[in-house]
Amino acid sequence: MIAAGQTLREARVALSGAFRAAGLDEPEADARALIRHVAGSDSALHGMASDRCLTDEEAGRLSALAARRLGREPVARLTGMRAFYGIDLALNRACLVPRPDTETVVEAALALLPDGLPTRILDLGTGPGTILLAILAERPAATGTGVDLSAEALEAARANAAALGLGARADFRQGNWLKGLAGPFGMIVSNPPYIPAAICEGLDPEVRDHDPRLALDGGTDGLDAYRAILAGVPALLAPGGHLVLELGIGQAAPVALIARDHGLRLAALRSDLAGIPRALVLVAT
Numbered sequence: 001m002i003a004a005g006q007t008l009r010e011a012r013v014a015l016s017g018a019f020r021a022a023g024l025d026e027p028e029a030d031a032r033a034l035i036r037h038v039a040g041s042d043s044a045l046h047g048m049a050s051d052r053c054l055t056d057e058e059a060g061r062l063s064a065l066a067a068r069r070l071g072r073e074p075v076a077r078l079t080g081m082r083a084f085y086g087i088d089l090a091l092n093r094a095c096l097v098p099r100p101d102t103e104t105v106v107e108a109a110l111a112l113l114p115d116g117l118p119t120r121i122l123d124l125g126t127g128p129g130t131i132l133l134a135i136l137a138e139r140p141a142a143t144g145t146g147v148d149l150s151a152e153a154l155e156a157a158r159a160n161a162a163a164l165g166l167g168a169r170a171d172f173r174q175g176n177w178l179k180g181l182a183g184p185f186g187m188i189v190s191n192p193p194y195i196p197a198a199i200c201e202g203l204d205p206e207v208r209d210h211d212p213r214l215a216l217d218g219g220t221d222g223l224d225a226y227r228a229i230l231a232g233v234p235a236l237l238a239p240g241g242h243l244v245l246e247l248g249i250g251q252a253a254p255v256a257l258i259a260r261d262h263g264l265r266l267a268a269l270r271s272d273l274a275g276i277p278r279a280l281v282l283v284a285t
């Protein structure tokens with residue numbers, strides 16, 4: 001499919017055709033991403049740059065990556081990078097690949113954070129620093145802590161903070177949700193694991209075989225992490241502070257009920273681009 005001497009344009013057409021024939025969801029975007037990665041340049045697919053021929057080494061690497069993509073490994077795992085809300089995040093195998101849905105959580109949080117206010121933010125289950133770093137990049141006066149049970153995911157988070165020039169305003173610690181943390185925080189955000197355990201095995205191979213189970217599995221009804229987080233938030237949230245939670249499909253009502261039992265009131269519900277209620281905003285009553 002790919003051979004040295006092919007132009008980048010020919011390679012793109014061949015790859016996207018093979019990906020389409022294999023039934024991948026985004027064959028053209030995947031082909032472009034892999035060629036950009038191997039060619040090491042964003043402009044590789046445009047104009048005269050796309051007439052350049054692949055070297056032996058590039059053709060070998062591209063073939064290997066294409067085979068892994070055809071084996072349903074996600075592009076972000078192959079490149080080790082994912083763009084999210086205007087920042088580039090490096091990933092390791094312990095990190096969930098950031099999803100566009102989670103940008104709804106960032107937008108809900110930013111809408112509540114006036115520019116220039118030195119808010120202290122807590123991101124529970126931060127992974128590669130996804131939500132916290134996206135917020136800090138937009139709010140230069142804010143500082144934050146990211147917590148994760150996975151030490152390996154936190155290595156990626158620290159490296160991302162440093163690479164983005166946010167290291168001085170972000171600290172990361174290993175922990176089980178809010179245990180051992182000292183408040184108050186002006187804002188708490190979280191995208192917890194929320195997929196019911198029985199559904200995990202039936203997920204697409206890209207997710208089931210490549211995202212860490214710790215980042216997906218929300219227990220029998222998908223709500224275990226919400227119960228743990230909501231029980232601890234009232235003690236750590238500053239007066240007037242907000243909690244912003246990402247939701248799985250159909251979870252707004254059950255999560256709002258658990259929140260109410262812990263004295264937290266629904267302030268807003270934001271939908272993602274598909275119209276699915278995705279970000280729940282709660283305040284202490």
Ligand SMILES: C[S@@+](CC[C@H](N)C(=O)[O-])C[C@H]1O[C@@H](n2cnc3c(N)ncnc32)[C@H](O)[C@@H]1O
Nearest residue numbers: 098125126127130148149176177191192193215
């Ligand atoms: C759905 S992923 C979210 C990752 C990232 N915040 C994002 O939005 O893309 C959930 C994260 O929670 C972490 N996690 C799971 N159980 C945890 C626990 N008990 N305490 C802290 N973090 C936990 C996982 O390691 C994972 O990074």
